[in-house]
Amino acid sequence: METGDKLMNFSEPQGVQLSDLDLIIKARIDRSQIQLLCKLVEGLGHLGVVTTTNKALGEVMIQTTRHCWPELEGVVKEMPLEIEFV
Secondary structure (H helix, E strand, O other), X not given: OOOOOXXXXXXXXXXXXXXXXXXXXXXXXXXXXXXXXXXXXXXXXXXXXXXXXXXXXXXXXXXXXXXXXXXXXHHHHHOOOOEEEO
8 A cells, every 4th residue: 555545444433333224124015016116116226125035925125224214114105006014
């Protein structure tokens, strides 16, 4: 490393643990609507990511943060889908 190069510090901010921010929501949806849910949430960008955990049963998990979940939950409930949070 040359003089003047800076090291990037990726440590967690003091007082905040990343595990305190992560949130995983489990849900069940008609399997024919999984792709639509994924596309709609993906279109929201920063709010969350949908992963199918059991396609046959329509089980998915939504990865988000505690800060983003209230907004994402409101949007998901307004979507033209029948979704059951478990």
